[in-house]
Structure formats: C-alpha cells, structure tokens
Amino acid sequence: MKLNVNGESHQFDGDPAMPILWFVRDMLGFTGTKFGCGMALCGACTVHVDGAAVRACTTPVSFAENKRITTIEGLAKGDELHPLQKAWQQHNVPQCGYCQSGQIMQAAALLAKNASPADDEIVSAMSGNICRCGTYTRIHAAIKTAAEELS
C-alpha cells in the first residue's frame, strides 16, 4: 500500500495491521513519535491522520492508506515553526521531552478544531496525554499563548 508521511509517499508491503507508530519509527526512522504505553492510554504516540489526532500505537497503517500522516517531524513548515512549537519554546515546556511530540500534536489538533479553547476544554483535550515529568501547567499556558497568537 501507499502511505503518505510528512508529504512524502512511501510504499509499504508489510503487515497492514502494523500500527502507524512502528511503521514511522522502525521503517522510516521518524523516531520523534514515541512509544509510551501501546494501548492508547498515554498519548506519547500522537500523530495526525488527515489533520486529526490519532494514537499511532493502536491505529493500523491500513487506516491511513490514501490519507496524510503527519508526525512531529512534519509539523513545522520548513524553518517556520508551528505556533505551538514557538509557544513551547517561549514557556520552556519540555523537561525530559519524551512526551512532548505527542503533547504538541494533540494540542495542534485541538487548536485546529477550536482556535480559542477555554481552560477546561484544554484540560479535557489534553488529559489523555501523560507527562510523567509533570509539565502540565506549562503545556496549558503554552496552548493559551499559541491560541492567542493564532487568533
């Protein structure tokens, strides 16, 4: 099957049940998408399929056939960072960084749907993404900053 990842088309002839997570990591070397739980419980593997956030650890590649997969590596437009990446810089959000690709991808999908989310909407949209380092207050603040930037 043909899979489009970050704007490039790839041929994949392996197991169509392979989760997108392992396809992008092991086959393409896009290791920015992380393995945290494998059960759609932590959000570390969040990518976009046609702009919507999905958990790559439980979504088979077959689901993305003829659709566009975007990983963290494809979020910036060339050198132009996504407003969330800029806001993340401004708030120095990451600690270990491991959860952050998933956090940013989840937040990007939220802002794409809801350009100025209320505090509680942020909490509920982001509560599927665990950050064991506990960067939640900064994630929340950075999403607010990016939302202001966008509107």
Next chain:
Amino acid sequence: MSATRELSRRGFLRMGAAAGGLVFTLQLLPFGQRSAAAAAEAAAAVLPGLSPNLFVELQRDGGVIITCHRSEMGQQTRTSMAQLVADELEADWARVVVRQAPGDPKYGDQNTDGSKSVRLNFTRLRQAGASVRQLLHLAAADTWQVPVAECSSELGVVYHRASGRQLGYGELVDRAAALPLPEPASATLKTRDQWRYIGKAVASVDLDDVLHGTARFGMDVQLPGMLVAVIARPPVVFGRVKSLDDKAARATPGVVDVIQLDPPSPPVAFKALGGVAVIADNTWTALQARGKLEIDWLDGDNGDYDSGQFMESMVATVGKPGTVVRAQGDVDRALAGATKTVEAVYRAPHLAHATMEPPAATAVVTAASAEVWACTQNPQAARSSVAEALGLKPEQVVVHVTLLGGGFGRKSKQDFVVEAALLARATGKPVKVVWSREDDIQHDYYHTISAQYLKAGLDAEGKTIGWLQRTVFPSIGSTFNAGQVSPLDFELGMGAQDNPFAIDNLRIEKGEAKAYTRIGWLRSVINILHTFSAQSFACELAQAAGADPKDYLLQLIGPARTVELPDLPVKYANYGAAQAEYPIDTGRLRHVIETVAERSDWNRKRKQGRALGIAAHRSFLSYVATVVEVEVKADGSWIIPSVHTVIDAGTVVNTDHVTAQCEGGTVFGVSCAIGAISFREGRAQQSNFHDYRVARMSQAPRMIDVHIVPSSAPPAGVGEPPTPPVAPALCNAIQVATGKRIRDLPVPLRL
C-alpha cells in the same frame, strides 16, 4: 536556536567523512535528522579541536564543545553543567554545543541520582572552565608578547585593551596547544556578581531537538542490521521457565530467533531477570510474536507474595517495640504523663517509576568488546554490569548515554542494559531491547511498601512533649544483599532520624521487613513515606491541640537552630555531605514555611469545599514547604486548584530549571499520592496506565507557584526535594475540607 539546527545540517553533511572507529555512533538514526549532539560529535571527529581537559574542546572555528558527564532525564543537567563551565570559560553561549560523555571513571562520579549533580560539580566544573580561560590568556599573551595580566576575555574573545588587539578562542587553539594547562584548583574563579550564565534562566540546550522530534532517547537508537528484542520475563522475581513452546512465535514472519535467558542468582542487583527473548527485525513483530509464546513458569520462593497480607504483618511489627535509631529524653515517661495522647498508623503502597520512556538499550558485542547505547542514569554501572555479564573487562565496554525519557531512579538500575548485551552476544548482531509499558510496570525496582506508627503526647497547653515513631519497610539493601531485612543508614536518614522537631522526648525505632520483589529508589526515596507520616501526624497534633496547622508546625520545629545528631546508634547519613557544611538548619526550614504561608495567603478563608494543607521537609540538603489547595465536589471527586511551593536549595545554577523541577516534583508528588502497585501470588497486579494511576492534567494542580529563596549557601539538591511534602499537604487539605483523615495511601479519586 537556528545555530543548533544549522549545526545539525552541517553535521549531517559531514557524516560521510566519518572515521571508521566511530562508524556506529555516526550512523545512528540512519533515516531521520541528526540531533545537534550527534552532529557535534561528527564535526569533532572530522576536525578535532583542542581538548585541554575532559570537559572542554575548543574548535578552530570558535565553537566550544562542553562535555556533560551526567545523564539528562529532564532536569536539564546538560544545560546546567555547561553553564558552569561556560561561565568561567567566558564562552559565547551561542557557540556552545554539549557533548554527552560515555561511561568512564575518568569523569568522576557519573551516577545521576541523589539530586547531586550540581553539588558535586559546582566548583570542579567552574575550575575546569576557568583554567582553560587562563590557558587562552596565556596563549594570547604569548602571541602578542604582552604580560598575561594585561589580557582579558569576554564571550569567546581574548583582548589586549591597551593595544586594541583581540583574538577569538578558535584562533588561539594552536598556540594554546603548545602550552601546559594551568592547575585547575588554583584558577581564579569569578565572584558571584560576575556570573554571566550561573543563576540565570538559560534555555535547555536540547529544547530545539525536542520540539522537532529529533532528540535521541534510548528507544530511538537504530543501527544498521539491528534486531529488536522483547522479553517475556518471569512474572515473579527469581522465577524461571518450566516449559516453553515457541513454535508459533518462531513461525511469525520477521522473527529471527527465540532465546532463553538464565534467571539471576540472589542478590538480584542489576542482573537481567531471565525469561524468553523474541528477536525480530522490527519492534511490532517482536511484540506480536512474544504474545504467541506459551510458557509455564516456576515461581520460586517469592510466588506467594501478597502485598495486602504483607502490609498487615508490617502493621503488626510497628505495634511492637523496635530497634532504637535515635532517642532523646524519656519518651515513655512523657507519653505516660501527657494530658492527651494521639496515635496513628500510616500505610503506603509500592509505587512504580513509570518513566515516560520505558527502559531500552542497544548493544553490539564481539569476543573482546561491547558497545552499548542506553538511557542509563549510571553509565559506569552499566559498563561494569555489562562487563561482568559478558566476562569482559570494563575497559572493553563502551557505554554511550542517550537522552533519558525520565529516570526517577529506575534507570539507575542496569538490568535492561545487561539484557541487550547478552542478546547481542547470543545473536552476533546489534540488538535493541525494548521494554513495553507492561514490562515496565510489572518488572520494576519498586518503591518500597511501608507501615509507620506514630504516637505523641501533648501537655495541658497542647504542646507536644513526646514523639515516638516506628518505621518498617523492606529495604533497598535487599536488592544488593538478599538477607537484608533492616533499613540502611541512609534510608533512616530520609525523614526519620533527621526529625527537626524541638521535642524533648523523642524516639525513632526501626523494625524488620523482608523483601519479596525488587526494591529500588524512586524520586525522593524513603522521604516519600516518612514525610507522609510525620507531616500528616504534625497536622493531626495541631488539630488535637486546637491550633492552626501552620502555626503548630512552626511550634514543633521550634526556634532557628542547628539540629545536632551526635552519637546516634545508627550514623546519620546526611546525604553523604558533611553536617558542618550542610547542617540541619531549622531557621531555613522555618523560613520556607513562613514564605509559603505568605504566598498562599494561608489565613484567607477559602470558599465552600476548598481547603489548604501544608507540609515541609528538608531532603537532599534542601528545604521545601508546600501548600496544597484542594477542592472537593459534592460527589467526592476533587481537584487541586493551586499549589504554592517554596524551595531553599542554596545557590542555584538555573532558576527556570529549578522552577520546572519544583513544578514537576509537585506533580510527581500527586502521582505518589494516588498511585499504587499491589502483588498477589508474587505478581504485580497492575500493568499499564489504566490501572497504575499517574497524575494527568486533570489531576495535576491547575496552578503551581514556585518561589526560590535567594541564597548563597552551598548548592543542594533540586530534583527530589519538591516531592515529599505533596502527599501530606494534600491529605492535610482533604482532612480540612471533608473531615476525613487519610492514613492509607493511595488517596482515592473519589473521597
């Protein structure tokens, strides 16, 4: 930022010219973008600069590579270690790249736990930077034939002001190479007011890579021809395979081999746990095929571990006199003569580290060498553990340290690195061992399980005149000495022996408890349970005395003084530091409490359903006080609208990262309060984030206010001290809000 990305590209372009010996290092991430660190490594290999000491490499183009020998797990040690060197070197931060050191004793202590990276390296790394700066002055003086005292430097350039001449550090490399490095210990260090980077909020050197997804963690290592292994480990520690049917697993396309690993012999230490490894050409195939293994296990002696029953046996133990580890006055008489006595038993469960990145390690092994890439907190221990497992000398083993997706003490243990080495030897290929979340939760080195008994006597005025505390928990020592049933000195010094209260009659006792699983250290370690009990009990005493909990806590602590602990039956460890340099200073403890009370507006009445709780504790030589605000809803659910926390960690290197550690340590403390691992038939009952609870954004504080007490005292710990006060402060708040005293953790999400 753009400089880093530029360097990534430069590094990328130079990859092809890499020298043969470094081939594996440079071929990491063969498809993706290179991280800045890997790029720096590559650039240095092509065009070596001058390395006057272990920590500084001066490049000819003016770049400076600073080597960080501590492991990065989110505390930003790569940034703070570099700040120390760069400040005294007067390097231009924009031209600094950080290189990660491999595990090697020549760097000194690399064991990144115990919140001691800054404390151990504060002077040493500044001297390393200052002596190289001095060397550059000498080289410039030599070039210009002027007295060295007339040379000065700023941001990577040496000046001779009198003649208006200047030379960049890069231009001085050849001249400097011919001169001896001045003695680091005699280098003149800057005064505090001259610090350029130390004490400032310098952004993380890894920020850009993280935001682009190019930061390289242990999980992300990819080598040419690499295989991936996942392992079915015995569900009970010291269990072994009784029978195995691996036909279906072997028949899975992509599976290369199925290999049995020997179970360890006691003590478990950092040895591999044994089990059955499935080796495949990609992670998904390995995970799938592991599910097809049919294994019968022999459980061995730990097979009947039931943590519920075990807890009750520990509660029975704390009900009886134990061995005294600190005593002053006559507690029995004080309690007998008290107007009022209060007693309580506190229970706290096992916890799992659940680092966001599960353990992962990659190895290449030949007959006479091993090369390893691992997210390890302790690369020297990884080196010696791998050497021991393979029958090699440590010098034959190279351990590269990747970024760590969280550590919290889990990645101080080297079992996963040993597994990779054993499987790489068995297959003759590069092998990456990947732990799933289930592997991680079910085969952790768990935070210990504990019971505490406290009893106090109050006089007619409500003053506490006697304090008895008994502590019982399986010791971390059991991991390294199978017969260990009693706490180690350092464990007793984490919140029990070092009780700072001004109580005339005080006795601390320990009891025995055997370990039936691997016990390890988890962020703030035994302080978690001792602070939970002692700071909850302090609040219970306040309530018994009819006093405000904050005022009563200050009263218990008493006047500002140094708590001396002479002649204890068990020596007080003080986190390995001299008490003369790092005393138990109740003045500093009082100060963080008074400050946090002010910042949280402690005395202001809260609206219906909301309440505050306070707790304070000195750990890892730092002082932290925390106020948790809880809001309990009608249905018993609760949230934390705000937390205020104040830390006195002495001199701090990076204010923003200290703030971040206080925020993160607070959230970690909430997780410690709501999480629990239980055992039945020797098996951990939880397996993933659906049943092992860690704080999500919904449970985490909505607002965290952090205040760092300005101080010029010697630097103390930061990564761990924010955690211990959180659980008791939360439980104290819940008690005020609901009247319910929680003495058994975890705190339910619905009260």
